[in-house]
Amino acid sequence: MGYCDNCDRIFEIVEKNCPMCGKKLNAQPLLYPIKNKNNNQDKSISEAWKAFLEILKECSILSIFGYGAPLSDTDAIESMASAFSSTFRKFDFVEIIDIKPQNQLLDEWDPFLKETNYHVKCYTNLFDSIIAEFPRRSIEGYCQRNFSLWWGESAIKLKKFQSVWELGDWLQPLIDKENNNDYSLITTTFTEHPEAEYDNNR
Numbered sequence: 001m002g003y004c005d006n007c008d009r010i011f012e013i014v015e016k017n018c019p020m021c022g023k024k025l026n027a028q029p030l031l032y033p034i035k036n037k038n039n040n041q042d043k044s045i046s047e048a049w050k051a052f053l054e055i056l057k058e059c060s061i062l063s064i065f066g067y068g069a070p071l072s073d074t075d076a077i078e079s080m081a082s083a084f085s086s087t088f089r090k091f092d093f094v095e096i097i098d099i100k101p102q103n104q105l106l107d108e109w110d111p112f113l114k115e116t117n118y119h120v121k122c123y124t125n126l127f128d129s130i131i132a133e134f135p136r137r138s139i140e141g142y143c144q145r146n147f148s149l150w151w152g153e154s155a156i157k158l159k160k161f162q163s164v165w166e167l168g169d170w171l172q173p174l175i176d177k178e179n180n181n182d183y184s185l186i187t188t189t190f191t192e193h194p195e196a197e198y199d200n201n202r
């Protein structure tokens, strides 16, 4: 990512220059786990951090992947927990993708989990998570299944690819829909009234 100190905004660095004012973008520094984040020291980091906390406040599903909430990152974890708990969470859902033992994960992420009434799933493999089951559509998939009694399957599930370009091609039908403001699922089967077809003898 690149940061324009003239516009105070973050863009993809592929742009090289700010698409708004044309000034050269600065590469954004990485934010390492530290006890006291002191985010104000670097403006691009504090802006990115602020934007991230806003997204966290609004999210319906929180997928934690590639971040172990180390004890050395206390400031960050406190800010994230307070952003996450600023909204009513009883219908929301947290998934944690991590190879640590489940009881350790539940303990470490407790400030987030108690907000959702411990509505949590732990996976050791990314491919079992809802972000893999419904790429770019996790919320839509989750709502269809849990609130609309839908019983179908996503036709596009994350799998292993040889390259990021191959992955991009695979996701393209979803991106095409998004370009038309259509965020619906692409499914293999779609049953409007699953209760009508449900076998009661099962």
Ligand SMILES: [Zn+2]
Residues within 6 Å of the ligand: 004, 005, 006, 007, 008, 018, 019, 020, 021, 022, 023
């Ligand atoms: Zn600019």
